[in-house]
Amino acid sequence: MRSKPETIANISIKEYCFSKKQIQGVVEASQFKWTFTWCFNNGLLKVNPSLGRALIEDALLRFLLKKDYELETGNEYKLTISAKF
DSSP states (O other), X not given: XXXXXXXXXXXXXXXXXXXXXXXXXXXXXXXXXXXXXXXXXXXXXEEESSTTHHXXXXXXXXXXXXXGGGOOTTOEEEEEESSOO
């Protein structure tokens, strides 16, 4: 039986600011690296650079929505994505 493709993404939280209502961080998966800003009061997620953004954006947003109250500045998290990059 063939195993499902997957990629592990490493997420680093750089800033969690309640006054700005946003989280900033870095995501690395395979050879890609992105920075992100999530404005959790309106659910807006910005991911840069645009190269490969479609690979991570949806999975990252689901992760942030699920884990936002557990995230802390300076910590690192792992996310398994059901695709091979």
